[in-house]
Amino acid sequence: MSEQILIVEDEVKLANLMSDFLSSHHFVTHQIHHGNEVLPWLEINRPSVILLDIMLPGQSGIELCKAIRQFSNVPIIMVSAKVEEIDRLLGLELGADDYICKPFSYAELVARVKAILRRLNSAEPKATVMQLDESTYTVKFKTSCIELTNFEFQLFKPLFNNPNRIYSRDSLMDTMYADQRIVSHRTIDSHIKKLRKKLDELTQTDSVIQSVYGVGYRFVHPQG
Amino acid sequence: MSEQILIVEDEVKLANLMSDFLSSHHFVTHQIHHGNEVLPWLEINRPSVILLDIMLPGQSGIELCKAIRQFSNVPIIMVSAKVEEIDRLLGLELGADDYICKPFSYAELVARVKAILRRLNSAEPKATVMQLDESTYTVKFKTSCIELTNFEFQLFKPLFNNPNRIYSRDSLMDTMYADQRIVSHRTIDSHIKKLRKKLDELTQTDSVIQSVYGVGYRFVHPQG
DNA sequence: CTACAATCAGTATTTGTTCGCTCATAGAGT
DNA sequence: ACTCTATGAGCGAACAAATACTGATTGTAG
Structure with a gap:
């Protein structure tokens, strides 16, 4: 299971270099080069760690850090060009987990990332018993496992990665139809129905995906 | 310590009468009879409450209220000669804390002043322990949490975001019916009732949402 | 042919709105 | 201080509207 x-x-x-080095340590990476693309991406994906540069086009790293902390505790490592800037950042109490100063050695980068993950894994004895496996399009829960279709998987991903958060049908559509195609809201219903059937069978409970009248759907983790 | x-x-x-009555309740008063004298006086003094008539020579009460809000959150009670005028004032969203209509009983005057001060003193020392979460449509207080329907949430949002401020039913309606649809005032009552039920259960107190007779509703933060 | 996506129409459910009544409030008159 | 009256507010229940679910059906790509 890779992070x-x-x-x-x-x-x-620079991003490519970081990417290469982390990949060689068996991490999966994703790059974003513009500040404004970060929050939308996080609505659908849930990385294990975020390396966040401060100087960015669009939303700055500082704004982003604050914004992310509104809804998630994902570890954030701030990357800055100047030592003095880091001092200033510390004063802001952004809620970042670590700070690293450019230029940094790649050994240092990996060390910091691993340190964060080690802390995290030892602190939380794996709260999520349900897991999404992107490579096989399967959902695992306890000892069982189900397969999803591509469509079902894309639909489920944002819901799963942001438990309790309510997604409107429109926003769910946006994540799966990059071409801005418009389909009936009933279509979403239909896929939700199939998802529910599979998931409920898997978890032996109902209401893993809940409807919120007039708004949309949300995922809540099952018991256990 | 007198206010x-x-x-x-x-x-x-009239000013003298108000003054006399407030003095008898151990308040220290200061009178100003011309609009243009208010701002200069406030640069040197810091009253606990301002009773602000609307019809004034020089700067009107409306202008003054706006101007004062630029630099201070001192409680302002607007005094108006006509009920209709108050409705208009609410629409302007001046940021006043309360409204009182001439002619008023002096008991009422004192009650309002005391209410404001009580609210202020109890609200000041603690940060917001209550939170609105837009992504999950929930209200959190201490360790508990309740869910609101879409409608209830939209209704509660302005009240919550401007504690102590009074919203008329009409202005609340405006915020939720962008299409200028008109519904009965009893409809708002009905939703307020549901909101109150949920909120009171959450906070274990009553009067988190208060009625202001003849005007509308306001939200006050619960005790911490 | 098969598996899956999309749609539709009928039904079920949830929520929003209104009604009618009672109660509360504020001001006026005695 | 006391009632009286007009108006505002609270509330339960009936009603209306909006929204969601479901199963059947059609469309489509491999």
Whole structure:
């Protein structure tokens, strides 16, 4: 089971280097080069760690850090060009987990990432017993496992990655039809129905996906 | 420690009466009879409450209220000669804390002033322990949490975000019916009832949402 | 042919709105 | 201070409207 690292860095060359090095340590990476793309991406994905540069086009790393902390405790490592800037950041109490100063050695980068993950894994004895496996399009729960269709999987991903958060049908549609295609809201219902059937069978409970009247759907973790 | 009340009222006789009555309740008062004298006075003094008449020579009460809000959150009670005018004032969203209509009983005057001060003193020391979560449509208080329907949430949001501020039923309607649809005032009552039930259960107190007779509703933060 | 996506129409459910009544409040008159 | 009256507010229950679910059906790609 490999961890996904989000790299937010506008210098593409640097981002690639970071990516390469982390990959060689068996991390899966995703790059974002513009500040404004971060929050939308996080609505659908849930990385294990975020490496967040401060100087960015669009929303700055500082704004983003604050914004992310509104809804998630995902570990954030702030990346800054200047030592003095880090001092200033510490004063802001953004809620970042670590700070790293450019230029950094790649050994240091990996060390910090691993340190964070080690802390995290030892602190939380695996609260989520349900897991999404992107490579096989399966959902695992306890000892069982089900397969989802591509469509079902894309639909479920944002819901699963942001438990309790309510998604409107429109926003769910947006995540699966990149081409802005418009389908009936009943279509979403239909897929939700299939998802529910599979998931409820898996978890032996109902209401893993709940409807919120007039708003949309949300996922809540099952007992156990 | 006695509280100072600023009385802005051009009718000197009325101002004196107000002054006398408030003094008898151990408030220190200061009178100003011309609109243009208010801002200069406030640069040097800091009253606990301002009673602000609307019809004034020089700067009107409306202008003054706006101007004062630029630099201070001092409680302002607007004093108006007509009920209809209050409705208009609410629409302007001046940021006043309360409204009182001439002619008023002096008991009422004192009651309002005391209410404001009580609210202020109890609200000041603690940060917001109550939270609105837009992504999950929930209200959190201490360790508990309740869910609101879409409608209830939209209704509660303005009240919550501007504690102590009074919203008329009409202005609440405006915020939820963008299409200028008109519904009965009893409809708002009905939703307020449901909101109150949920909120009171959450906070274990009553009167988190208060009625202001003849005007509307306001939200006050519960005790911590 | 099969598996899956999309749609539709009928039904079920949830929520929003109104009604009619009672109670509360504020001001006026005695 | 006391009632009286007009108006506002609270509330339960009936009603209306909006929204969601379901199963059947059609469309489509491999």
